[in-house]
Amino acid sequence: MAPTFTNSNGCPIPEPFATQRVGQHGPLLLQDFNLIDSLAHFDRERIPERVVHAKGSGAYGEFEVTDDITDICGAKFLDTIGKKTRIFTRFSTVGGELGSADTARDPRGFATKFYTEEGNLDLVYNNTPVFFLRDPSKFPHFIHTQKRNPETHLKDANMFWDYLTTNQEATHQVMILFSDRGTPASYREMNGYSGHTYKWSNKQGKWHYVQVHFIAEQGIKTLNNEEAGQLAGSNPDYAQEDLFKNIAGGNYPSWTCYIQTMTQEQAKQAPFSVFDLTKVWPHKDYPMRRFGKFTLNENPKNYFAEVEQAAFAPSHTVPYMEPSADPVLQSRLFSYADTHRHRLGPNYTQIPVNCPVAGTVFNPHMRDGVMNVNGNLGNHPNYLDTSKPVEFKTFSLQEEQEVWEGSACPFHWKYDEKDFIQPKELWKTLARYPNQQAHLAHNLAVHVAGADVPIQDRVFEMFAKVHPDLSNLIKKEVLEISPRK
Ligand code: HEM
Structure with a gap:
């Protein structure tokens, strides 16, 4: 059966595109709920997109x-x-x-x-x-x-390479990102x-x-x-x-x-x-x-x-x-x-x-709040009433948990030469695949060419720690794209 066109409270609307107005050409009426409801809903269609991973x-x-x-x-x-x-x-x-x-x-x-x-x-x-x-x-x-x-x-x-050259623990991931794996088919x-x-x-x-x-x-x-x-x-x-x-x-x-x-x-x-x-x-x-x-x-x-x-x-x-x-x-x-x-x-x-699988959620104090649409646990007490039947499942605890101790302290995990061991391995691994070292250097160069000269120099220095060839390849192409005066 074809659905009946209605407004949001379910009232049938015979003429969806008609508006209520004074005479044929005059201003519109505030009493036209169908129009106001429709525009007001449209005005609120967007929710915040994910702050990362939006697309x-x-x-x-x-x-x-x-x-x-x-x-x-x-x-x-x-x-x-x-x-x-x-x-x-x-x-x-x-x-x-x-x-x-x-x-x-x-x-x-x-x-x-x-x-x-x-x-x-x-x-x-x-x-x-x-x-x-x-x-x-x-x-x-x-x-x-x-x-x-x-x-x-x-x-x-500039922002991109300024950050990455001053936080060089990122080198390993940056190499993966600028290899062809950074653009999956x-x-x-x-x-x-x-x-x-x-x-x-x-x-x-x-x-x-x-x-x-x-x-x-x-x-x-x-x-x-x-x-x-x-x-x-x-x-x-x-x-x-x-x-x-x-x-x-x-x-x-x-x-x-x-x-x-x-x-x-x-x-x-x-x-x-x-x-x-x-x-x-x-x-x-x-x-x-x-x-x-x-x-x-x-x-x-x-x-x-x-x-x-x-x-x-x-x-x-x-x-x-x-x-x-x-x-x-x-x-x-x-x-x-x-x-x-x-x-x-x-x-x-x-x-x-x-929604978790039906029947797996029971937490009687988690109630109310905006857009509570599932019945809100009806008239069940809004606290954990242990005099009523409720099952508490137990699981085996992990034996010999790690033991952590020490006073509260600031900890910044700064980078050092050990952070270049795996990037060096990756550079060698890329040699096993046709053109992959060259593509990495090229993909980096076309991006780095957009940065200012002092930042470009920091990038060459950083990749020289992986391999001098990588640094030289990037530098050669960057200087071709944006020659220095
Ligand atoms: C401190 C580090 C991180 C923070 C604070 C963070 C924070 C966030 C935030 C706020 C979102 C948006 C979630 C949403 O709106 O639903 C998000 C999405 C995502 N993050 Fe992270 N993230 C971090 C690191 C990571 C890491 C290391 C990975 C992978 C190993 C990762 C994988 C993802 C994925 C896959 C999504 C998209 C989820 C989806 O498809 O809805 N994030 N992240």
Whole structure:
């Protein structure tokens, strides 16, 4: 049956385009609720965009356990081979606004919500295994240098390289960003990495440090700098179109899920801190172990409701999966739910895409607030009334927890020469792939050429610490693009 056109209180409107006015050509009447309601709703259509990762694409799918890792993790959704869990994944760029180009040189966000029987688990990852910083207080400063200059409202190569050359722990991530991996050919053709170290424990209470990898079954494909630039102009929504059309056409993308693990003893011996997310765990020392696979097989029906309103938070976790003491991860545990309360309101978990599986939420004091739309627990007492039946589930505690002690103290994790060990390895690795060293130098040069001369010189110095060839290649091309007088 065709729907009847109504206003927002359900009253039928016979003539949707008519306005109430004095005579045929006179001013409008304040009593015309249909017009006022319609304009007032339109005026409020926009909500704040995400402060980072504003432009993105999402889809639903299914995670399946392929291998037993119950010796590492006791989470219920992992307890049986073949067990399936519904998921929702959102991919994104980081620095651009909601309307920005999908092919920008930028890390890609890779956030997945698992609707498990023990609550929602959000794995909020990127497509790069490392990050720009390990002091969380740097994050807002760093992000501002990737966004717009407050005066010119332009992206600004001086801000960008001024920050990065004075915070050189970022070198590893900057090299990945300016390799062709910084411009993935599509969201389907890139991997996802936890970056951070997590702590997972089994049901006996034994725990491991864990890193998670999602490896694209489509393989990795990248664009070169020029292809990415052209697509930014000709089809800024390239990655959204690619994901939507592939899923709509039944060509479902999938990823295989792996972990790397370390015991506390191994971590003490490692040549880097497991809480330093500027470092990778070498695969030869910490082998990859497969545990699952997921496939994206369902497009959302409504972008705003399901993708724009999706709220992922590293603090949304399930029993037997805990954060490590990585200071950036610890800070993220605060930041995401905080921004969701601002962006979507305090009842954001009632929005269907964010709702845990029915029946898994019972917390009688979490009541009221704007947009409380799920019945607000009816006439149930608005406090925890323990005289009424309620179950408290217990889980095995992680045995031999790390012990932290010491007085409160300021800690700034300054960079030193050790931060160039893995970038040097990466430079050597790139030599194994055709043109990849040259592309890295070229991609850097065209960006650095936009900075002032003293900052360009700092960039050459910084990359000379990785390899003199890299520095020389960048310098040669920068001087060709912007010759010095
Ligand atoms: C101190 C460090 C960080 C802070 C304070 C921070 C903060 C934020 C904030 C406020 C958002 C917007 C969330 C929203 O509006 O829903 C966001 C989004 C995101 N962040 Fe971070 N972030 C940090 C580091 C990282 C790192 C290290 C990763 C990856 C390993 C990461 C991955 C993501 C992803 C994937 C999204 C988009 C989630 C989505 O699709 O909705 N962030 N971050």
